[in-house]
Amino acid sequence: MKSLAYLLIDVVKYGFKGDARYKAWLGFLGIFLIFWAYGNYQQFTQGMIVTGLTDQVSWGVYLANFIFLVGFAAAAVTVVFPAYVYKHEAMLKVAVLGEMMAIAAVIMCLLFVLNHMGRVDRLWHMIPYIGIYNWPNSMLTWDVLVLVGYLLLNIICGFYYLHQKYTGKPINKSWYVPLVFLAIVWAFSIHTVTAFLINTMPARPMWNHGMMPIKFISTAFAAGPCVIITVFLLIRKHTKFVIEDSALNLLSLIITVCLGIALFLTMSEMVTEFYHPTEHAFGLRYLVFGYQGLGKLVPYFWASILILVVSFGMLLSPTIRHNLNMLPYICVAVFVGIWLEKGMELLLPGFSPSPIGEMTEYYPSFIEIVNSLGNWALGFIILSVLVKGAVGVLVGDINYEKHQAGQRG
């Protein structure tokens, strides 16, 4: 147990150390936290009134980011799955980094849920038997269960692996490998349940179709590896840790295939809804073409489609896909495109028209924006520290012996 505490201390210490550029990056993220603290103070004292949400549009940037980030969390599977199921050597070495990113992503998810609950004290509803937990009927309850479960699985798997590396002991595969397989299945479950959370509502026809879970998973496995590739490239450039090209190439291939599936599903949805349009297509129509003079989302929709189609076209070429100078830019583009498509573009047309036909546009408030940016900033600080600390363990910069030696000296 003592070695585990030392590990945590060392990871955090090492995670905050770095050159000037790394410090500048953390400082840059820290600026957002000042506004974030102010925004959260306002919201947790006054409640949801400080947001731009209305009776008609009751979900906004918080849940849009939440849904996107659940996908990012699940996308750790794109590293862990090839590593443990296909025994991909290069991936096996970096699998723990995927788990660290998943931890940061789930924490971001929970921060957004906390914001969407309005006030912290409402969390008591999450306590079984005391709060109004409504298990097993409520999909939200299932979502919280699978998310917390996924967080715990990643903490256990990730930190057990790091701890064994830290102390130089072998990994006990008899329970570690089954747990990793459970985490893989669990990753699919978190995003499936998030899709069920919104597609099980017949009153919101924009979401009420059976392809929602597979579209969630395909977009997640396209957007998530974009961050993972970018982080891996940064690690390769700035640390001694070796990440092989084969790992990056496999991830970019996963992005290509999943993005292709996602675009195919988008096309299928549009043909289905618009070939013989009914009232149920009004939400999608509002998104794609605008409706009765309201069309705030239309430019974003076409921008995201353009970004994703062009990126997909480029990724199809192995020359471009394997060009590691170009790849990060495509990754950023895909990430932005999917963030748009799966965030506000997915949520808002579910509310316009409302079940009684009201068309309402949503304008996020300043507080919502600073809270969202702050959640992302905090998440990226956690991500940076965890990933850097983990790399420190993997390259041997920090280990149990050095820690003890340091204490003696």
Add this chain to the structure above:
Amino acid sequence: MKHRLPKSILTAVCLCLWASAGYAGNEDEIVCFESRKGSSEVVQREIRPDWPNVKCSPRTAGVLWWGDPFDGTIPMGDMPIEAEYSHAEAVVKPRDKQIDKNRLLTICTTACHDGKYVPVPTSLEARPLKMHQDIVPDSMNLQHGRGAIWCLNCHSAEKRDKLIDHFGNEISFNQPQILCGKCHGQVYRDWRDGIHGKRIGMWKTGAKKRWWTCTECHDPHDVQQGTRNSGFAQLRPEAAPAVPKGMKNMDHEQHVEHGDPAWWKDALRALFGGDEHGTAGH
């Protein structure tokens, strides 16, 4: 003649009292109406700390919310035809309090229509009246029944604080449905079955409900409302709901073209702006 004098003095005193009653209201009082302006009034008060009996619209003075749905109600009493309600659960607001609010019913009944000062009429036929122009401006042109009925088809000739049925039996002012049901059988059945009119309270079968009676909404002396030819005087509507946060207007709710505008027009408008409300007229 001697015996007439005290009567005239009494009448004069009563009329003065009646006139002053109109000015007796406290100026801080919030008076609003439940269903018919002037004839279903309620004064706002606290029925327990920070809990008013009613909340009123500042725009129309109409009651929007009841703190106690049964405040000031009495049992509705028997109905001539059995319906799916139990006698204990149906309550109404007594009408005589509204009608008698300026002591009009009391004074007229005891001071004037005692059978001596104003003799009991012998005919039901319409005739010009010197009094009651406030209720019926032109007695030869009653705005109810289109000439087929007159005052004494509904009001008791002998007892002016009572109404009468077809056989001359007395009906309380608090049970106008029995009187109205004399002619309006169809709508009476609808009202009894809960299709017509308003009820508040508990919706559960067997639980207490307040029923609105006929005269709480309709003016029996002017059901036609002139050229409106409607059962109601026109009420000023409540303000439109607030525009959702962040939106500037609700112009998109206007039908700019017959049917849905073409999707490509919507798309062009959303992408490149332009005329907000299409080109076709209304």
